[in-house]
Amino acid sequence: MKAPDFAYMRPDSLDGVFAALAQYGDDARILAGGQTLMALQNMRLAAADVLVDINRVPDLPDIVEEPGHLLIGALVRYAALAESPLVQQHVPLLADAVPFVAHAAIRNRGTVGGSLALGDPAAEIPACMLALGAEVILSSAAGTRTIPMREFYLGLYETALRPDEVLTAVRVPKRRPGxxxxxxxxxxxxxxxxxxxxxxxxxxxxxxxxxxxxxxxxxxxxxxxxxxxxxxxxxxxxxxxxxxxxxxxxxxxxxxxxxxxxxxxxxxxxxxxxxxxxxxxxxxxxx
Amino acid sequence: MTRAVKSVAIALKVNGENVNETVPVRRNLVDFLRADLGLTGSHVGCEHGVCGACTILVDGVIVRGCLMLAAQADGCEVETVEGADATGRIAKLQAAFHQRNALQCGFCTPAMLLTAAALLEANPAPTREEIRDQLSGNFCRCTGYQAIIDAVADAAEAGE
Amino acid sequence: MTFQAPIGSSLPRDRAKRLLAGRGRYIDDIALPRMLHLAFVRSPYPYARIVAINIAQAAAMPGVIRVVTAADLEGVVEPWRGTHNLFPDMKVPVQTALATDTARWQGEAVVAVAARSRAEAEDAAEHIVVEWAELPAVSDAAVALDPAAPVIHQDYDGNQAFTAAVSQGDPAAAFADAPHVVEREFRFNRHTGVSLETRGLVADYDPTSDRLTVHQSHQTPHQQQDLYARLLSIPEQNVRVICDDVGGAFGLKHHLYPDELAACAIAKLLGRPLKYVADRLESFLSDIHCRDHTVTARMAFDAEGRIIAMELDDLFHAGAYSQYPRSSVAEGNQIIRVSGIPYRHDHYRAETRMAYLNKPVLGHIRSVGHPIACAVTEQLVDLGARALGIDPVTMRQWNYLDDTDFPLTSMGGIALEKLSFQACLDRALERVDVDAFRAEQKTLRDAGVYRGIGFATFVDLTSIGPEYYGEGGQHISAQETCLLRLEASGGIRCYTGATDQGQGIDSGIQQVVAGVVGVPVSDVKVNSGDSELCPVGGGSWGSRGAALGGEAALRAGRELRGNILNIAGVLLQKAADSLDIRDGEIVDAESGAAHMTLDEVAAVGHFKPYMIPDDVDADLTVTARYASRGRMFLPANGLHVAIVEVDTDTGLIAFHRYLVVHDCGRLLNPMLVAEQVRGGVVQGIGGALYEEFVYDGAGALCNGTMADYLVPMAVEMPDIEVEHLETPTGTSELGAKGAGEAGTTGAFGAILNAVNDALAPFDVTLSETPLTPTRILQALGKI
Incomplete structure (x- = not known):
């Protein structure tokens, strides 16, 4: 099947993303790695009218070391997660989890943020973040809030994300001795x-x-x-x-x-x- | 592209050639390559990212061509089996596949070659298990996979 | 008879190089001027009446050229019935290209949209409003055969399509008196072929010349030519069907599909080219399905463990119609004919009952009925062995038919020329040390690791003869023709009626021609898959290409060779029979001394024909035909041995070893045969472990995506050892039997037996495929 006739935009800033969400509301869906969303579009299942591509938003972080934490940006792809020395050293569970995720071609494109925001109940990364006690960072025009993973999922594909928010990063505690x-x-x-x-x-x-x-x-x-x-x-x-x-x-x-x-x-x-x-x-x- | 649009002008490099086209935004990358550029070596087997037949390279890494929009390839370098064939990059794999009869109908083959080549570039001497793992997302209904694994192992030995 | 190389050589395939460079030409690669694209509205319900169809909105949408319902096709395309005259009592409902007043399976095509692009056709299809009146669906044969069940086809008084039975000896008395009887109920769930290239075609109709050209992903171009000509009322000589590269077929693509016929009819209606390629989701709903049988079977043994009798009752959960043009009888009919063949016994009774259901049509997919016949027989043999305390190998050695038994007609009425059951087992035992395995098995069991070994002896009814479909009244060619043309430069063009979907038939035929004529294989170019250019033949299905197409090629090659030598004899002033052709040169047959090259002969034949006397046969374009007579099949045989490990915590099954000993007579190319076997085994593993259509209580499909319908993938599949024996058939000169289905035929039985052997300590027996982890743990009582 071919995707329905949706519209596409590629904001060049987070503010642009927020503006798009404000304008299109429920008709819009954020396109990150697209490894689930594109398949749903192609199958015309719950297809979105507007895809807001965040892949070229410059103000999303990569993988950043912070005191006690790693900050992992929403657009970090599975392959990059597994290959990151910071992740291997400080959050090895994530590096170990990536090989379980789908297949090489999917891991090259799928993103941490996309996986978390979708919240497939059978996906690896959300469960790992839950086990690690991570917190997700949700941003909107009104500001930024941080939510512990254990409060993030509310039901089947249902999250604490508000319609005007974007999951921009996840903050993961570094491993401790023992x-x-x-x-x-x-x-x-x-x-x-x-x-x-x-x-x-x-x-x-x-x-x-x-x-x-x-x-x-x-x-x-x-x-x-x-x-x-x-x-x-x-x-x-x-x-x-x-x-x-x-x-x-x-x-x-x-x-x-x-x-x-x-x-x-x-x-x-x-x-x-x-x-x-x-x-x-x-x-x-x-x- | 800060406004929502239904079609978009894109400029990209495909198999080393500059391409400038205007595409409907809903067209996925593999459909664009096949229908607009005539690069029919990449195949469409499921359109939901599972069968692997549409696997191509974008900016040097393998991706599913059906799970990416042509619009998203704007500014990218794309390589398909036609390009990999022309440059000789997969010649040893092709020779090994031929000798081992590691293809029957050939529909999965271009994606198998590109997926295997990505492995050999990262890991020149993979074990059979590593080869099977790399190809775990590429469906082949004809061969039963063994000849493909053999061929990739042969190509590794030959120094692909 | 011996043949010279390259017959019997493991050469790589010519066609493969093109495919490896991405230069294949599959259906969706074809684009013709003014070509339209087709999408269908399909029934969302298994069984529903069509109350009204509103196309107004869709017809006005961008890119839409025409919206077509069944009413629009009246007078354009004829309906059909999937009859088989050898089964005259079968109820055979009329089927149409688009559903008329009722849809009888979820996915049946109801409305077609022709548009400038597939995406626009789909856009419009979403806006076609069909008003449905849902009817209670019948999705199980046991329910369907209940007199109180809703009737699917109102022209008939029930859902039973047909029954067939065979009986030999006195099975009732034999079972009554037998010291040991084992009995099981088996369930083989429904699956399908899942070719990676989905079904598809480009139909191009030119009204000015009443000419239809169809490019189709199909196994049988000549059959399709006949069908399109008849059903679309176009003179057959004006219809051409071209099957270029076909992305996998497996029996899926040798049927007539209503949606494909509708596409041709709409191309005729519109007078312009039209492409229809099924997407994956509609493939699961509309492709031919296979299996779906419930079998109750038992086997009687004497006190020493010799098989006395076998009985089998097959309940065949078929689809909504009888498939066309072959009919849907074969899977049930093969089960009752093939079961028990490898074993000496005197009493046999088997019956099949087929019921129409609100499910996709059941048809012929790789190894029709055989995996079921083999699995049932082989599990009963293992159960007998267990009951009598005899090991499975000895049990088979005692009971196999051996060389002294052949030729014979089996209990199911199959003529068996000579099969090699004992020799296959001997070869397997050279490769697998069963005693060592048993010792290891015991040690591992003590450590909580459960491994098992399973044997499955199989017979494959290959290369069907013309009588079955000829007497059945179907227009299906079971003969083959080969046309050879020596070009002036010495190269040979070969045209065959067999078709190649990747098996390598082209290469096998190329090797036969090269070997028989005496030229390098590179001097022979094989062309196939074109109903206009290629001489008539049946295409490739039912493990027939090499055996039948190969024999026709042998005959043509011999004739061409004779004519070449006739010309050479005249030119050299020598007796033609004193000459030979070796590696493209005319040589003295005794000394091998070179006389002249083939191109010199060819040039004379083409440009100086006056040099050849009129009474010398000197045609350099020759045609030869092979039609078997008086035999229904060429039975081939072999043995599968599987060693598996069952994780009794998770129910997952892993392979430790897989061996096939296979005897398909003369091997044209051992590597290609081995690859057919391997691919077939993995397809069998699919059916045995993974593939199953799951329906909900209302008969709706629950797993119609590639993510949910599980096909075998690379990581879980074993390396498969293949051993060849060669017992050539004496019914042809070449001696080849079919090979394409052998891998699938034995896999179900070998895996069932291996899993049950692994789980023997738990005293459980599984007899339902696929062997899912859930079924394993349920049998073990863990869930």
């Missing part, structure tokens, strides 16, 4: 959206878990933090019994949406399997 991480997902084929996935980030101190976040993706209408399981692990050693307990807590907490191809029971089950596998891996690494 920090561990892991990511894995269950897919039928490499690069597919996950049937279930798990991103883990945490800190261990003297063999005990001081902090941990378990962000699951592909199992709900948005990426979700398994807080019950995390609470159970805090202050404990990652021994097999604790891992089993965490797994059970995760399974109990999941209620995946029904879908004609993959039943909820399957996603719930492999969510548990991932918890067991990744915590097992972390346990081995910590030992």
């Amino acid at each position: 920090q561990f991480h892991a990511i894995d997902e269950i897919v039928r084929r490499r690069g597919d959206f996950a049937l279930a996935g798990l991103a883990v980030s945490g800190v261990a101190e003297k063999g005990a878990v001081e902090a941990i976040s378990l962000a699951l993706f592909g199992v709900a209408d948005r990426p979700v933090l398994a807080t019950d399981a995390a609470d159970l692990l805090i202050g404990k050693a990652l021994d097999p019994a604790q891992i089993e307990t965490a797994k059970d807590a995760v399974i109990a907490s999941l209620d995946p949406p029904d879908d004609p191809i993959t039943p909820p029971a399957y996603r719930r089950h492999i969510g548990g399997v991932l918890v067991q596998r990744l915590l097992g891996q972390i346990r081995e690494k910590l030992a």
Whole structure:
């Protein structure tokens, strides 16, 4: 199918983007990497009337080191994220996550900001940002606000972004001493959206878990933090019994949406399997 | 282009040649290359970014030609299989594909070649697993992939 | 009979070089002056009455030239019925190019828009208002055959399309008395071909000469020529169908599609060229589908493990119509004919029942019915082996037909000339150390790793003979013709009725001609895929190109060679039979001494024909034909061996090894045959593990995109070892049998058996394809 007869604009500043959003409102959609939006346009699914291309907006940041954080601009592409020495050094979970994202040609074009703003429930980067305790920066003509990832997703493809706002960057805490991480997902084929996935980030101190976040993706209408399981692990050693307990807590907490191809029971089950596998891996690494 | 428009004049370089055209903004890059420039070596297999048949190079990296607008290629350098063939950049891959019969119908082949070439430029001695991973987003219904993997490995050995 | 090189050599293909340079010519690459583009409005419902169609707004939209409904095509294009006279009792409803008053599957074409661009045609299609009255859809054969079910075709009193049965011996008594009986219900879900190039055509009609030229992505140009001539009432000699490069076909592209016929009809209506290329989304909804069978089967064994009897009941969940021109009988019919073939047994009964459903039409896709027949048979053999405590290899060795049994007619009525079941297994056992695998399997199981090995013995009914479709009343050529022309410069042009969609038939035929005439392969140029230029033939489908097209090429090559030597004999004043052609030179047959070059002979033949006496056969353009007689098929055979690992936590399956031992008689080009096998295996893996159309409760498709309908991709596929045996058929001189479907035929069975072997410790058996992770975990009781 060919895309419908939409209009296109390419503002040369963030102010231009804001003006476009003000003018076109719900009819407009921001075009970043386009790796989802273009496919939807081509399929004439919920097609937008006006695409506002932000690819040449100069005032969006690249990857910037800040005290305690990395600031990652919305237009940073997956491939650049994985190749960035700053990311590899300070937020290695993100570098490890990128190979799970689709395929090389998609990773060359798809952007961090696009992935976060879309919020596909089975996507890797939103879950990683959730596990890392990142915060997104949302800008509009009225100013800039910062929202923690855990408050950003409100439902299926529903975010805290207001119609006049642009997600311009995400601020990610740098790793601390003792920090561990892991990511894995269950897919039928490499690069597919996950049937279930798990991103883990945490800190261990003297063999005990001081902090941990378990962000699951592909199992709900948005990426979700398994807080019950995390609470159970805090202050404990990652021994097999604790891992089993965490797994059970995760399974109990999941209620995946029904879908004609993959039943909820399957996603719930492999969510548990991932918890067991990744915590097992972390346990081995910590030992 | 700070106003919303339905068509746009673009200037870009395609396979080393300067191109100046006016295109409807809804036309995606691979349709532009095929229909407006006659570069029919890039193929359209799904138009939703999954099959990989439209893979081309924009500013030196492989992208899906169906997931980018022609309007977005304004000012870019685009390379298709026709260009890569003409410069000899993929000659060793082409020779290896031929010898291994790593293509049957040939519809996926131009994209396979460009995707494989991108791997060999970054990693001249890939393992079979790395080759399979690089080609993971390119659908081939004919070969079963093995001959393609063999051919890319041969080309790597020959120093593509 | 031995043949000289390059017959039997693994040469690369000529055509490949062009495709590697991006110089292929597929349908969407063609642009003709004044060409229009077509898009369709398709039924969003599986079953609905068309109350009204309003085209007013669409017709006025930019770029729109004409909006066409079924009413506009009346008198332009005839309706058709997909009958088969060997099955005279089949109910065969009338089908039309566009739905008239009722749409019977989701995706059936209802309205067509011709516009200056495809995008504008789609824009307008969105503004066509169809008022629908939805009807309750029938989407399962068991429901469809219930007398209370809604009837899909009002002309008939039920949805049962046809039944067919075969019976030999006394199966009822054999089962009653058997010491061991195993029984299973199998489910093979619906999938399709997914050629990477979708279906498409450019139809060009010139009213001043009543001439239709169709460029089409298709396997059978001559068949399409006949269909377009008849259904569009154009003299057949004025219709030309050209199939240039075809981007994959797999059986998908040897049918008549209503939307494609509508495109030709609209081209005729408008008198200007028109392009229709199905997009991927409409391909999933409108391409021919395959499989969709529920099979209940059982096998009886004596106390020692010898097979006594087999019974099978097939419920065939077909589509809304019987496909044209072949009809939809074959998949069910092949299942009841092919099951059980490799094994000696005396009692057999099999029946198929086909029901019409509100789903896309079921047709012939790579390996029609065979994967099901093979999987059912092979799983029953494994279940018998397990029940009797015999290992699967021994079970097969005991029960295979062997050399002393041939020739024979199978229980299903298939004439078997000579097959090599035992030899294939022997070769496999040279390559796979089963004892070592069993030892490793046991060790791994103790560590919680579950690997299994699966064997699947298969028979492939290749190269169908003319009687099946001839007696069926269908205009389908099952013979082949080859035309050779020696050019004045010594090169040979070859025209074949077989077609090449990438398999390499062109190369196989090129090698036959070069080998038989005695010239370098580069001196032979093969042309195919043009119903006007090429001599009549059936195209390529049903594993026929090499066997039939190759034999015709052999005959033509021999005739041309004879005429060349006749001329040379006159010029050299020697007996023609004392001469030979080697590497393009006329030589003395005994000494090999060179006498003259081929171009010298050719130049005389072309420009100095007066030098040749009238009574000497000296035609340098020759045609030869091959039509088999008195045989329905050329059965080929082989064995698949799969070793898989099942992750019992996730239900994912990974391959550790895959071997095919394959016997398709004489090999024209072993590399190309091996590549056919590999591609076929991966398509089989698609059906066995990944590919399945999922419908919701109302019969609507849930996974009609490339993201949701899973085809096999590179990372998950195994390397596939291929071993060749050669048992040539004696029914032709060349001795080749078909090869294109063998890979798919055995894959379902080998994988089912391997997975069930892996899961043996859990005492579960899976018999439904695809083997999705969900089905694995459900069988294991984990979800």
